[in-house]
Amino acid sequence: MKFNENLAQLVNYEAGKPIELVVREFGIEPKDVIKLASNENPFGTSERVVNAIKDVAKNAFLYPDDSYFELKNSLASKFNIGAKNIIIGSGSDQVIEFCIHAKANEKNAVLMAGVTFAMYEIYTKHVGAKVYRTKAQEHDLTEFLEIYKANKDEIAIIFLCLPNNPLGGCLDADEVYKFLNEISKETLVVFDCAYNEFAEFKDKKKWIDPAKIVNEFKNAIYLGTFSKAYGLGGMRVGYGIADENIIAELGKIRSPFNITTLSLKAAIEALKDEEFVTKSLENNFKEMTRYEEFAREFDIEFIPSYTNFITFKFKEQNASEIVQKMLKKGIILRDLKSYGMNALRITIGQPWQNDRVLKELKEMLK
Template sequence: MKWRSQIQNLKAYQPGKTMDDVKELFNLDKVVKLASNENPFGCSKNVETFLKTNAVSHAIYPDGYAKELRMKVAEQLSVDPGQLLFGNGSDEVIQMISRALLDGDKSTVMATPTFPQYKHNAIVEGAEIREVPLDSAGRHQLTKMLAEIDETTSVVWLCSPNNPTGEYIRSEELISFLDAVPAHVLVVLDEAYYEYVVAGDYYNSLELLKSYPQLLITRTFSKAYGLAGFRVGFGIANEDVIGKLEPIREPFNNNALGQGAAAAAVEDQKFIRDCREHNRKGLEQYYQFCKERSLHYIPSQANFVLIDFGVSGDDVFQFLMSKGFIVRSGEALGYPHSVRVTVGSYEQNEEVIEKMKEFLALQKQV
């Protein structure tokens, strides 16, 4: 078979072990997953009500235009409905952008480490990938990224807050960057963790859309909204950009249940505010632990924190998993001595921190 050369050595996404896998492997009755930045508080009760009271015919295709969801999101964000592009998770929006703008004659610029799907899709499309390392604080180096842009560049990816560091781009530096980016370059601003941000100098991306027509924002219902299982994400841009991307979108790409659940979730912004508040308190639990144990961490504007244990992240990961807590090893994230921990409920955070203390105590005995 004549496979495309760029996929010959491309690896498929490898999900971590499921909770059931870990229970069986270590003979555990209880397992807490704090690895994928899901919402520990689930979703809005609006969604539960929707699922109980709305019968969906499984024999009929969903609304290919996602009209109800589109109108509710447009109203909530104060944008025109034509400025929205819906995807099967924001992953699919990233895939659509890559398919529309990248090929073997194009280059794309991104930070490293960052969300891996930017690079993954660029490889599939055969584009030249230009990566700029984050600085020592885990932040984008926008000046260096700007220097990597030339006439071949078609997309720049910015993840803010960034995964896996939780750092964010400040308003002034983003505006300076956008002022300098050539008009032929699409700037994708990935705001998967937008709802968790509390920083006072975070930008207003929706306002920036009015001044920068080459900007596209991505958001998702998988994180703060607690709908990861429904796979609904979206892009926001000016209508010309959305009009170019819409033909790339697969028909009926958002299932009926996902559309309805997301539409119900949008109407409960109090749930989002409450989750943001709980998340801030949860982060402080980890910060306090790190300060007590003199562990380096990166202050986060997301719902996770990256903690440096000074040893292989795989060792920390394996120990915590054996105790019933699934986190993410930094070995695969570009921070080999760290683990990324999703902020859970107060009780979950306290429990995993106790196990982290156990790990540190064992390290002292070695």
Template sequence: MSNDLPQCSTVERVQLRSALRDLPAYKPGKSAAVAGSLVHKLSSNENPYPPLPSVQEVVAEAAAGINLYPDMTCGAVTEAVADRWDVPAASVSFGAGSVEVASQIVRAVAGEGDEVIFAWRSFEAYPILTGLAGATAVHVPLTEDERHDLPAMAAAVTDRTRVIFVCTPNNPTGTSVTTGELHTFMEAVPQDVLVVIDEAYVHFNVDPAAAQGIDFFRAYPNVLILHTFSKAYGLAGLRIGYAIAPDYVSAALRAVAIPFGVSALAQKAALASLEAEDEIEARISALVAEREKLHRRLARIGWSVVASEANFVWLRTGEATQELEEIFTKAGVIVRAYPSDGIRISIGTAEANKKALQTAKDAFTHFTSITRSAGER
């Protein structure tokens, strides 16, 4: 059979969007797949506990129906979340994890020529999502004590600003924003700018002075709260998160969402988790206790570690980050390294945390040696 297709001497490449050229890549936590050794994966802020038996049961039952499309409206879990927070159901919208909801937010509100403001370092998906929308990312440096510089963020607002992300507790530093600070900030931000209070780690926040997103949603017309079932509820593998926002903003998020993006398994698991919050709370309390213990002992070693209100701790390691990450990896502790900035250690089981602490002691000895040598140059 002859081939009648036109023959080309050169192959033309498909033209891709120019925005992709400078787009930073999302770096997930490293896998724990290291042959022949016991490895503790503390790189992805995962809940170390297995799913609750009641959650496993409903997921197993729901698995029998995976030949069918899920409820695209997430009707039952929408009503449950609305009831949980005493907000209108029209104000609740879902996505495949809070990062996918964040993507909906940027795509619905910002475009070419617009600006999205966030602290830096903060959640690394923010600049990626902003770039994919064609908007401009505005990074505002954290303060010296690893916190949001809200006055500087307010000062960065221009007539092109469309969205501001306030991540509290902040990923990866674990610091939170206080109620007073956030009220002052909101008074300085124009009401046509959407302020996203990203509370992915809010369940671990025990600081009585910390801002609570739901209070700000009720007080200001331009606030959106971002929540996830991945962390405290332990459903990271099923991918489900949600926003609470003004109803017209929620409608816009649903308009840009991927159809059928939240699986039936995720919806059923989220419902079961909301019904088991007493059990979830017991696990949260245990993780917070482990976090506080790890923080105290890291400080005792000599690390200058800020108080965290999330399910991780942050070590500012600067240029020594890559070398220190290798020390952890060789010891069988997989951490999340941010080049030239620091290392984030998720709170795991008591055994994993103990190993992380032992390794952090060795890493500190190496760190002080590096910094001393750098100071003598």
């Protein structure tokens, strides 16, 4: 059977291993497994959200309000924008897919950082567009601009992952806005800000303001998610914020009822529980210092992170072997081999989780 020829150049996205896999393969009890591979909130989901989901579960047979009126208006109030400036997606990665299908094709190209979220390239190849990457792993805007100017007529979309996943670094907002002024209004610039809450908490200079994007940059879109700081990874709710014209075009691609009745209620309630988010952010950066100190002690290169994870780059040790050994001990970390790196990524957990991870890592490395 023949399929779309663009699929021949694709490999499946490698998600973080689930707890169930470790239980099956190594016979470890679920309660003894620590998953710090997919940047989920280690505190789980707000109790307020859990109760709301239970209450609305009886309506699981009903489709959600496809206008997403309450959620859009809550986001509009939070960011001081209009509801018409918002599109809802099944995770922010669905909005990434909307952007690529709306703007890219086999006649043009997409520009991204040397190491960044893998789905940008995967979705780009779905439509047969060319991929340009910087030589720098992190976001070097000088190099971005050089590549863009040399291929201006070809590049339809630029992806900026701020903070960058899977590395953790982040640019200052002012330099990003300055960069935007150099870009043609015909080029769509996508700000993937899944970890923006973490970046702002650590350093307010990193905060990308959705209202500024809407009001000043008609060729840009801000992407946010409920999967990280809000602890709703399993609910799959993301959003895009942009000029009304961009949102209207993306809306032509969105299928009806693209998030669930339960997901919609969860997101609405999550926005109301800022105390839960603050607790998560405070724990994250307090605990992250422990990993930084550990890296210095064992001469491991790490990237200063503005996210809820930290990336360790290894010189002599094999990161893949470390990840596999940790897996057998019931600790799930993320191997970055698929990104061409001898590195691993660790989601920052609760203190007791980090105690165990650091203890096991220390035993291996010493």
